[in-house]
Amino acid sequence: MQYAVLSDVHANLESLDAVLNDITQRRIREVLFIGDAVGYGPNPEESVDLLAGSCHMLLAGNHDWGVIGLTDIGYFNEYARCAIEWTSGVMTEKTKDTLRTFPVRKEYKDEDMLLVHATPQEPEAWHYLLTLRDAEISFRYFDNRFCFLGHSHKPFIIEKRQSGDLMMYEKKTLIKKDCRYIINAGSVGQPRDGDPRASYAISNDEELEIVRVTYDIERVQRKMREEHLPDILIERLSEGR
Secondary structure, eight states: OOEEEEOOOTTOHHHHHHHHHHHHHTTOOEEEEOSOOSSSSSOHHHHHHHHHHHOSEEOOOHHHHHHTTSSOGGGSOHHHHHHHHHHHHHSOHHHHHHHHTOOSEEEETTTTEEEESSOSSSGGGOOOOOSHHHHHHHGGGOOSSEEEEOSSSOOEEEEEOTTSOEEEESSEEEOOTTOEEEEEOOOSSOOOSSOOSEEEEEEOSSEEEEEEEOOOHHHHHHHHHHTTOOHHHHHHHHHTO
């Protein structure tokens, strides 16, 4: 089975459209979303609707929970909090109810795969996995061969070998016998690794890959300015930070 794994759309409809078009061109049928449909961007309603109609599985992220009142917005920085408050004000109750149906973790036993937004340990606490040390800890909290996650907006593939050694890949790797993997799909709507292109992950029987897709950043920025969203959230899209 071939999967496309998407994370952190953050109401960026242009980037989501571009990624879904790329997935269609690759003839990938199984699309999995692992959290943060909204927050930051200007099109929360449309993004949730498009994800719900395109994905076979949808998880919740911390921004989704912030909008529907399941995570205290005091947890967020002032810019994220401003965007969450704006999102909550423009989003319909029907769409909020849709977000409430999203779980925070999903296991596919037949595929030996775990999906979470943040980390496998305490997924509702929204920890970050940023270093190999973080990965070493996270591997202890799941038994599956593959764990897909997002949250940090920084894509990577971490391979744990039978010896216990960890190897990090930025773009792709062949799936090796007796190895386990943590894959961060990056962010569709707000990458933070210095590359402004949308990011998502592909998995098949042979390899894991991080895919980058260009989209109309300036159009999204114009929409955000029209809604008076914070300048820092608008400017960072051009820089991928």
